[in-house]
Amino acid sequence: MNLPNVLTLIRVALIPVLVLVWLTPFQYAGELAALVFVIAALTDWLDGWLARRLSQESAFGAFLDPVADKLMVAAALVLLVDAFDSVLVTLSAIVIIGREIVVSALREWMSEIGQRGHVAVSWLGKVKTATQMLAITVCLALPIEQTLMHPGLWILVVAALLTLWSMGSYLKAAWPHLLPVTEDSAVD
Numbered sequence: 177m178n179l180p181n182v183l184t185l186i187r188v189a190l191i192p193v194l195v196l197v198w199l200t201p202f203q204y205a206g207e208l209a210a211l212v213f214v215i216a217a218l219t220d221w222l223d224g225w226l227a228r229r230l231s232q233e234s235a236f237g238a239f240l241d242p243v244a245d246k247l248m249v250a251a252a253l254v255l256l257v258d259a260f261d262s263v264l265v266t267l268s269a270i271v272i273i274g275r276e277i278v279v280s281a282l283r284e285w286m287s288e289i290g291q292r293g294h295v296a297v298s299w300l301g302k303v304k305t306a307t308q309m310l311a312i313t314v315c316l317a318l319p320i321e322q323t324l325m326h327p328g329l330w331i332l333v334v335a336a337l338l339t340l341w342s343m344g345s346y347l348k349a350a351w352p353h354l355l356p357v358t359e360d361s362a363v364d
Contacts, residue, residue, distance in 0.1 A: 180227035181237045183219045187244045190216040191251050198255050198316065209255075210317035216248050217309045245305075246276045252312045256332075260315070262323045268336035272308060275343040282350055289353060300345055304338040311335045 190212055198209040223241060227233045253269040314328030323329060 178227075178232040178234065178237075179230070180223040180232050181234065181240065183223035183226070184237060184240045184244050187216045187219045187223075187248060188240075190219075191248055194248075195251060195255065198259075206319065207317050210313050213248070213252055213309075213313055213316055217313075220245055220248075242280070246280070249273075249276070249308060249312065252316065256312065256315050259320050260323055260326075260329070262329065264329055264333055265315075265323075268332045271336040272339050275339045279343055279346050282346060286350055286353060298342070298345060300338070300342045304335065304342045307331065307335040307338055 194209055194212045194216065197205055197212055199205075220241070223237070227237055250273050253272060257266050257269045311328055311331035311334070314331055315326070316328075318326060318328055320326065
């Protein structure tokens with residue numbers, strides 16, 4: 177166990193804290209939930225930076241870090257879907273969570289066939305993640321009134337569009353490896 181892995185475990189432990197704070201009926205629950213989410217998001221950046229800086233990268237950390245991220249984002253999106261009661265929030269959440277499932281499965285499969293490098297994290301994936309984190313934070317922090325005027329809603333829609341673009345990029349990179357090579361399709 178090292179410091180980056182401890183930070184990742186703290187991020188996982190913050191998920192039920194986020195849910196409980198959000199569901200607590202007090203005036204500043206949204207703002208406090210947003211703060212918990214931001215702290216969790218910062219541990220995501222910090223654990224990766226520390227792992228590289230301190231040369232403490234590990235197989236456990238490589239497994240747990242993306243799982244913690246996906247759990248945190250999925251939990252927050254489920255809370256927002258319930259709170260906003262909006263088709264745009266629901267569709268955005270489905271796109272974001274669905275993409276995470278597809279890309280995780282794709283990475284696992286590509287790893288099994290020795291081609292994991294073709295679906296490594298890209299700059300687009302990093303922009304998508306930052307936009308998701310911003311959207312969720314704004315949605316948690318600001319009161320849910322006049323849904324179509326809520327800035328977090330539109331940032332979430334942009335995040336969903338970036339999510340689709342990112343997924344398409346990963347699928348395009350993996351596509352040549354997804355098709356079976358037959359004698360008829362082989363080119364010499």
